[in-house]
Amino acid sequence: MAKRMVSLKDISKACGVSVATVSKALNDHSDISKETKERVREIAEQLGYHPNAAAQALKTNRTNNIGVLFVDEANSGLTHDYFSHVLDSFKKKAEQEGFDITFINGDKTRNNMSYLSHAIYRGFDGVVIACVDFLDPQVDELIKSNIPVVTIDHSFFNRISIMSDNIKGIKDLVTYIYEMGHRKIAYVHGYENTAVTQSRLASFYNTLQELGINVPDEYIVGSPYRDTEKAYEATKKLLDLPDPPTCILYPDDFAAFGGFNAVRERNLRIPEDISIAGYDGIELARRISPLMTTIVQNTDKIGRTAAAKLIDLINNPKGTLIEQIVIEGTLEKGESVGRIETVK
Amino acid sequence: MAKRMVSLKDISKACGVSVATVSKALNDHSDISKETKERVREIAEQLGYHPNAAAQALKTNRTNNIGVLFVDEANSGLTHDYFSHVLDSFKKKAEQEGFDITFINGDKTRNNMSYLSHAIYRGFDGVVIACVDFLDPQVDELIKSNIPVVTIDHSFFNRISIMSDNIKGIKDLVTYIYEMGHRKIAYVHGYENTAVTQSRLASFYNTLQELGINVPDEYIVGSPYRDTEKAYEATKKLLDLPDPPTCILYPDDFAAFGGFNAVRERNLRIPEDISIAGYDGIELARRISPLMTTIVQNTDKIGRTAAAKLIDLINNPKGTLIEQIVIEGTLEKGESVGRIETVK
DNA sequence: TGAAAATACGAAAACGATTAAGTGTATGTG
DNA sequence: CACATACACTTAATCGTTTTCGTATTTTCA
DSSP: OOSOOOOHHHHHHHHTSOHHHHHHHHTTOTTSOHHHHHHHHHHHHHHTOOOOHHHHHHHHSOOOEEEEEEOOTTSOGGGOHHHHHHHHHHHHHHHHTTOEEEEOOOOSSSSOOOHHHHHHHHTOSEEEEESSOTTOHHHHHHHHSSSOEEEESOOOTTSEEEEEOHHHHHHHHHHHHHHTTOOOEEEEEOOTTSHHHHHHHHHHHHHHHHTTOOOOGGGEEEOOTTOHHHHHHHHHHHHHSSSOOSEEEOSSHHHHHHHHHHHHHTTOOTTTTOEEEOSBOOGGGGTSSSOOBEEEOOHHHHHHHHHHHHHHHHHOTTTSOOOEEEEOOEEEOOSSSOOOOOOO | OOSOOOOHHHHHHHHTSOHHHHHHHHTTOTTSOHHHHHHHHHHHHHHTOOOOHHHHHHHHSOOOEEEEEEOOTTSOGGGOHHHHHHHHHHHHHHHHTTOEEEEOOOOSSSSOOOHHHHHHHHTOSEEEEESSOTTOHHHHHHHHSSSOEEEESOOOTTSEEEEEOHHHHHHHHHHHHHHTTOOOEEEEEOOTTSHHHHHHHHHHHHHHHHTTOOOOGGGEEEOOTTOHHHHHHHHHHHHHSSSOOSEEEOSSHHHHHHHHHHHHHTTOOTTTTOEEEOSBOOTGGGTSSSOOBEEEOOHHHHHHHHHHHHHHHHHOTTTSOOOEEEEOOEEEOOSSSOOOOOOO
């Protein structure tokens, strides 16, 4: 950064017009003649001019930069399969619209900045939040600020949120499992402090109730998201039950692989002896045989919609309607849930 | 962003001192009295002051922002397991040092900005490049610019680069396989236009030669990185050979799972009937049984080192020595390579 | 032809921060 | 007591843009 940048002033000198004119020419204002515009642009090109984002931001209060807050409990936002896909899609859409993406973090080095402080400091035009502990007061502070915000997988009063359709997802999954003949269905669910878990669990109960099936309490166990080890242990307990389930649902595909391990350890076959279903539809789940029965999240649409809505809100702070958008996943039948005789 | 920010001027008024004094107080300059500093800080806090990154950047030519260029052939830098881990580690280290992370992209909306233009526009203090087509002229332009650069997994004359140790990785892996009794070892390698592939392939040949084993040409086949399907097909061909290998290496764990599929389809057991080895050590490879025999990349160290070196270079543009740093992975023995009788 | 309107450009302030140089006061020194 | 030094500030310029308000020139049209 040692080299001085070429600025409007340099172009102005080279062109013999004022700085104001150069600025307007480059921004295609209507009060500059065609000839001048062309000349200015040409010289700008020759001189290797690049606008200075900082100066622009300072003057216009617009950074064309979106802050991203992605922190999960394991502190691995980026390596989280589901969220990295969502983020990737978000990023693509945002870039198409001329926005850059910068991560928000609670800066420890400076004045121990809060998320909000950081966002203000960087002057983000808007912020997308996902995969965080929504109970964190810092997150709350950010959400309640007057920076345009979109949240993913958690809804807030008076904010735009994009949610994957967990109700329908679980319903589709359970219904399919039911149709395959299963009546003894267990659910290793993620921990319940999140909206996601709550809706899935509710949907699980509702769907089975509608189907006229009752679920023994011991079929419902908690295990952290993305934890193969805990899922493995939970699975063994389920298999040891006097009346074990014929099919087990997991919080996500990762955890479901833990289930695979437990089942194989018992020398049981999937899906002949026991059926397993995941959630999310991560790449490997759809590649490793037996192909996982799962709900494939539409991460692409989630990310894209989040970006579109946020940008909409940025450009139109008053006119954009606050809504909660739900995006459906699709059932991937796979091979890990098998058809069984309905004994009943 | 409608609200006007509280600026130094506001503090200055409230404190009854000049703006300069406020600035210096906040930056802990030595020519401000202790009492004034405290008073200024207190009032700044009360007023909810946040520095303005744009103004600071404009004045100081420092953004405390690092640009990240991550684009792979599938255009999915973020969802790429290995790189997302490296990036995550890079990000953590950079944040610790007070830097933010912003993605570089070839902006289509503005003047079809090149990577370099984008970097200049945003005034990145430095740039990290990985996972890209290093033959792309735009990448070349960026690397040759006078912006501090660190590259990952590709080395350039006169630039700092961080590379995972592919030579040693393959050597360790092959040696282990040899020690397990295997003499007929095939290698489904990634495509050869990258430095990574070249060193691995070279190391494969060298190691086996040192061990006194010769490799039939038909044991060496190319297949894209992270492509289970192609690896699956390649594996079937290898298994159909008149004298099939007893162990197959893959470009990465993803591809190795493709091998798993092919092997299982033939009703062969891993590792009793055939052995398989991956590369990278992705999470699932170390969780799904049979545990994959693989080289676990030290993504944490790679990312951390890249960040440390880049920041070093930023703070010390002349004094930092240009070097190529190689970071070793570790052999994960796993269960997918079995011991066999050496028939010879 | 003369006034109004359109056209093309410029001057200057402003955004929020940093910093070199200058100013006035208190303290120390011989 | 005179002078140098240290201390604690302030003044003012500056970073690169944008934008409001003028102004000078040309065009339009009754």
